[in-house]
Amino acid sequence: DTAVSQTPKYLVTQMGNDKSIKCEQNLGHDTMYWYKQDSKKFLKIMFSYNNKELIINETVPNRFSPKSPDKAHLNLHINSLELGDSAVYFCATEGLSYEQYFGPGTRLTVT
């Protein structure tokens, strides 16, 4: 039973399209995150939500919009996709000792 799951695992799409990545956790954690791992393999935070409320919003284009319908879900919607959006996107949750648990990642390729 996967603790943090993401769908889809792979996403190939064309420039200009709008796409969503879904994240679900069954750990009961209050805080969830989205990270981006770019071509240089750096993992960088994008957003953080606590109990469905946005608490961190890094310098991310407003084409990226996170949505948390409930405490177990944090989805990432991306409008007008660009080539530079190609990356691996990871969802994560925060445990009681502030450690973070990551999903398997979604590899987004924009052509």
Add this chain to the structure above:
Amino acid sequence: DQQVKQNSPSLSVQEGRISILNCDYTNSMFDYFLWYKKYPAEGPTFLISISSIKDKNEDGRFTVFLNKSAKHLSLHIVPSQPGDSAVYFCAASKETSGSRLTFGEGTQLTVNP
């Protein structure tokens, strides 16, 4: 400005020997440090953490050492096993809820049988 740095992109050790992975940070506000292991096509897996009030934390074969004055931490794996072969990321944050993790660029560890 890379606040967390792992200067060795790769490390190769023999099975049974000790693996030492190093990490340096520049931001004095960091007070919580973590190590993650990542296999290809999987998300990072939490390994071990240390708070700045400690200088050592041990969990089985994994030990993390923190030298606050040098702004340096290291992960020791002993004995190393082939299954330990993965990319290891060092991360730092403030020890509060909702605090962002700042990651290093990772070190590829290869443990040879």
